[in-house]
Amino acid sequence: MPMQFVKYHVRDKYLKTDRLPHIWCPGCGIGSILNAFLLGLEKANIDPDKLLVVSGIGCTGRVAGYLNMDTFHTTHGRAIPFAIGLKIARPDMHVVVFSGDGDLVTIGGNHFIHAARRNNDLLVILVNNLNYGMTGGQVGATTPHNAITTTTPYGNIEDDFNIPFLAAAAGAVYVARWTSLHVRRLAWSIAEAFHRKGFRLIEVISQCPTTFGRRNKMPNGLDMLKWFRDNTIVKHNADLRETRIELNRKIVIGKFIDIKDKPTFEEQAYGLVEKVRGVKRGE
Amino acid sequence: MENRVEIIICGFGGQGIVRAGYIIGYAAAISEDLESSFVPSYGPEARGGECASRIVIAREKIDYPFITTIDILITMSEPAYKKYVNYLKKGGIILYDEDLVELDDRARIASKTYGIPATRIAEELGNRIVANIVMLGFFTSVTGIITYEGMKRAVEVGVPARFREINLKAFDIGYSYGEKLKKERESEEPLRN
Amino acid sequence: MSLEPGTYFFSGNEAVAEAALLAGCRFFAGYPITPTSELAERMARRLPQVGGVFIQMEDEIGSIMAIIGASWGGLKAMTATSGPGFSLMQESIGFAAMTETPIVVCNVQRAGPSTGMPTYVGQGDVMQAKWGSHGPYEIIALSPSSVQECFDMTIRAFNLSEKYRVPVILLMDERLSHLYEKVRVPSKNELIIINRKKPREKKGFLPYKADDDLVPPMPPVGEGYHFHVTGLTHDERGYPHMDPEVQESLIRRLNDKIRKHVDDIVEIDTFMMDDADIAIVAFGSVVRPSIRAIKLSRERNIRAGLIALKTIWPFPDKFFEDISSRINTFIVAEINYGQVVREVKRAIGDKAKVLLLPKMGGALHTPEELLDILMREAK
Numbered sequence: 001m002p003m004q005f006v007k008y009h010v011r012d013k014y015l016k017t018d019r020l021p022h023i024w025c026p027g028c029g030i031g032s033i034l035n036a037f038l039l040g041l042e043k044a045n046i047d048p049d050k051l052l053v054v055s056g057i058g059c060t061g062r063v064a065g066y067l068n069m070d071t072f073h074t075t076h077g078r079a080i081p082f083a084i085g086l087k088i089a090r091p092d093m094h095v096v097v098f099s100g101d102g103d104l105v106t107i108g109g110n111h112f113i114h115a116a117r118r119n120n121d122l123l124v125i126l127v128n129n130l131n132y133g134m135t136g137g138q139v140g141a142t143t144p145h146n147a148i149t150t151t152t153p154y155g156n157i158e159d160d161f162n163i164p165f166l167a168a169a170a171g172a173v174y175v176a177r178w179t180s181l182h183v184r185r186l187a188w189s190i191a192e193a194f195h196r197k198g199f200r201l202i203e204v205i206s207q208c209p210t211t212f213g214r215r216n217k218m219p220n221g222l223d224m225l226k227w228f229r230d231n232t233i234v235k236h237n238a239d240l241r242e243t244r245i246e247l248n249r250k251i252v253i254g255k256f257i258d259i260k261d262k263p264t265f266e267e268q269a270y271g272l273v274e275k276v277r278g279v280k281r282g283e
Numbered sequence: 284m285e286n287r288v289e290i291i292i293c294g295f296g297g298q299g300i301v302r303a304g305y306i307i308g309y310a311a312a313i314s315e316d317l318e319s320s321f322v323p324s325y326g327p328e329a330r331g332g333e334c335a336s337r338i339v340i341a342r343e344k345i346d347y348p349f350i351t352t353i354d355i356l357i358t359m360s361e362p363a364y365k366k367y368v369n370y371l372k373k374g375g376i377i378l379y380d381e382d383l384v385e386l387d388d389r390a391r392i393a394s395k396t397y398g399i400p401a402t403r404i405a406e407e408l409g410n411r412i413v414a415n416i417v418m419l420g421f422f423t424s425v426t427g428i429i430t431y432e433g434m435k436r437a438v439e440v441g442v443p444a445r446f447r448e449i450n451l452k453a454f455d456i457g458y459s460y461g462e463k464l465k466k467e468r469e470s471e472e473p474l475r476n
Numbered sequence: 477m478s479l480e481p482g483t484y485f486f487s488g489n490e491a492v493a494e495a496a497l498l499a500g501c502r503f504f505a506g507y508p509i510t511p512t513s514e515l516a517e518r519m520a521r522r523l524p525q526v527g528g529v530f531i532q533m534e535d536e537i538g539s540i541m542a543i544i545g546a547s548w549g550g551l552k553a554m555t556a557t558s559g560p561g562f563s564l565m566q567e568s569i570g571f572a573a574m575t576e577t578p579i580v581v582c583n584v585q586r587a588g589p590s591t592g593m594p595t596y597v598g599q600g601d602v603m604q605a606k607w608g609s610h611g612p613y614e615i616i617a618l619s620p621s622s623v624q625e626c627f628d629m630t631i632r633a634f635n636l637s638e639k640y641r642v643p644v645i646l647l648m649d650e651r652l653s654h655l656y657e658k659v660r661v662p663s664k665n666e667l668i669i670i671n672r673k674k675p676r677e678k679k680g681f682l683p684y685k686a687d688d689d690l691v692p693p694m695p696p697v698g699e700g701y702h703f704h705v706t707g708l709t710h711d712e713r714g715y716p717h718m719d720p721e722v723q724e725s726l727i728r729r730l731n732d733k734i735r736k737h738v739d740d741i742v743e744i745d746t747f748m749m750d751d752a753d754i755a756i757v758a759f760g761s762v763v764r765p766s767i768r769a770i771k772l773s774r775e776r777n778i779r780a781g782l783i784a785l786k787t788i789w790p791f792p793d794k795f796f797e798d799i800s801s802r803i804n805t806f807i808v809a810e811i812n813y814g815q816v817v818r819e820v821k822r823a824i825g826d827k828a829k830v831l832l833l834p835k836m837g838g839a840l841h842t843p844e845e846l847l848d849i850l851m852r853e854a855k
Contacts, residue, residue, distance in 0.1 A: 019715060057764040083545060085503065085548075089548075092698070307657065309485045312658040313484070321656040
């Protein structure tokens with residue numbers, strides 16, 4: 001049978017299809033993660049008109065631009081503070097931050113921990129491809145020890161951030177980690193997180209064969225997906241001291257934190273308005 | 284009042300110098316419908332350091348809102364007195380806490396000096412923090428730039444509500460002290476010089 | 477409750493905060509910095525009273541990005557800072573200019589560079605306000621010289637930012653921020669409040685297609701416009717478009733929407749300029765000793781006048797071109813080592829003598845210093 005291209009996809013309605021094809025490399029994981037996000041959105045029954053998506057800069061930062069919703073492609077590292085202002089202005093909307101590891105926990109690391117501490121009501125999808133992909137594969141704060149990158153040609157002498165541990169310690173109310181291979185679990189997790197409130201983090205480890213895999217003996221997307229298949233272990237509520245990513249150890253994935261009743265920043269800020277004015281909002 | 288009067292009130296941080304400056308400025312601008320400007324001393328210092336408020340009061344719109352020479356020096360500490368007396372205009376006026384400041388020869392440049400034990404009076408009232416308001420009452424009486432009612436209104440606005448009563452009492456005592464002193468001076472006046 | 481009309485006794489910081497609330501500001505994000513902390517403190521107390529939100533961010537970059545986000549969420553928003561924080565905000569000011577986001581940034585200038593003199597006056601951020609972010613863009617910068625102007629110009633800053641969808645920088649300085657003066661708050665009828673244009677219809681709406689005034693209507697979120705905002709070069713759809721022609725037309729429009737409305741934006745105060753042949757050019761708190769110096773010089777029969785710049789960016793080129801034939805000497809008094817003087821020279825060319833009277837920071841020019849140079853140059 002001759003190969004046929006799909007003309008219409010069931011989730012096209014969520015995409016600005018006139019912007020396709022996307023910029024991501026063959027074998028990249030971001031597309032699968034975006035698909036899981038749309039699945040999660042559908043599962044959670046979220047009206048896309050009530051959803052605002054904010055990205056920073058980088059490969060994952062381009063996600064916002066492909067979504068057929070109100071979307072924002074901000075500056076490098078600053079998606080979270082932008083989203084904080086947006087959510088405060090429109091507490092009735094769902095605000096999702098969809099960005100990469102370099103953007104969210106390296107250049108933007110300080111905003112990340114403070115938003116978690118404040119419990120700003122944001123769902124953060126953090127795609128961790130273990131390096132800076134768009135700029136050519138440099139080391140990041142998420143690159144595992146000993147990994148080869150273009151700026152660690154002799155191997156990374158630094159340790160990486162253990163992102164779930166960091167987020168939980170800073171106060172995140174929902175923390176989960178999946179990989180781009182675990183699409184169903186990821187979609188389910190995204191759907192669940194949509195129905196929580198407060199600072200929610202889903203880390204998604206993703207393959208970047210072009211810049212990371214190539215230099216670390218996994219030159220194809222498939223090689224990296226096999227790595228995810230063979231070297232991950234699902235461990236819900238894991239001890240977060242054990243969730244660091246190391247090249248020669250099993251990567252712990254699962255749902256680690258799920259706190260349901262912590263008041264958000266926005267609830268408290270508008271609660272303050274009511275308290276100070278002595279009236280209910282809208283009166 | 285002359286067209287433009289420049290006032291410095293100074294002392295230690297914690298004596299309510301900034302608040303007193305604000306109240307004078309407010310009284311002139313709002314209670315009396317004069318023009319005024321007020322600049323608090325502003326620095327990293329907190330309590331204990333030197334502190335000064337600078338106020339300009341004028342009948343017309345103030346072009347230059349900062350101090351050039353001092354017409355009235357109100358001082359609640361010796362170091363502040365020593366620092367600012369050098370900038371006092373010839374024929375200016377000095378108001379001082381007589382328990383805390385000892386005037387020296389330089390005070391002769393002033394046409395008049397008025398002493399009041401403001402801090403002691405405040406302590407007798409039960410809170411030394413109101414010494415600044417005792418001084419404001421005294422200032423109101425002896426200078427006559429701001430009316431009694433006008434300054435009293437400014438004190439009401441300028442102090443925290445829970446301390447209003449004691450401050451108004453302090454203001455009245457300072458004012459009466461000034462009135463009494465003026466009467467005594469008037470009766471002495473022919474004998475001076 | 478916003479402020480009732482009447483007469484108040486405010487510091488510059490307080491006047492900016494109260495005026496912002498009156499202009500409709502309902503979100504403030506900031507980071508503590510001398511000498512503008514009192515502004516944030518007042519906003520923290522007042523915003524909940526008017527139904528708004530104050531947030532203290534982890535740094536100045538977070539602060540300005542939060543107000544940009546809030547502006548897209550439909551709120552009028554501002555931040556306030558001083559030199560070091562203003563430096564950190566520069567990238568985001570470029571982002572706001574590129575995405576045409578209305579925001580107000582109050583920069584209370586202190587003596588720099590670097591930490592400099594945190595509690596003392598400076599005016600060294602004039603060029604940074606215009607050129608601080610990378611790339612060719614235009615912003616608006618206003619410079620008040622009294623507490624009343626702090627109040628009035630804050631309202632104007634919000635109006636201009638909404639009208640032109642551009643960051644407006646309120647270039648204050650430390651002397652004004654801590655100076656208390658009488659402020660007259662206008663009645664509701666006198667108050668002019670401008671709000672951003674909204675799209676007229678959703679069908680066929682292009683988020684970055686400008687009207688004749690070169691300003692595109694700003695779509696609200698959550699109403700199905702499905703618009704995209706990006707700091708990348710973008711076409712009228714708002715889509716990233718890496719094409720020199722798209723860049724050309726976008727950047728021309730972003731700059732021209734300000735340049736072509738200079739007459740609407742620029743405000744200048746003059747004092748005794750009718751018969752003057754020598755002029756002081758000043759802005760911010762330096763205007764105050766300058767007025768005094770002009771009065772003193774007139775007593776000495778020197779025909780001096782004052783040009784007080786209330787709008788610094790866009791620079792009032794035309795005003796200086798027009799006036800340059802009547803004036804022999806311009807003395808530019810500023811608390812830096814020569815910034816506005818470059819603009820005055822550029823605008824005037826060789827039609828008159830332009831001198832710089834600099835102060836390096838920490839103090840204003842005294843009336844006497846200004847009088848001295850007037851007397852020297854008038855001969």
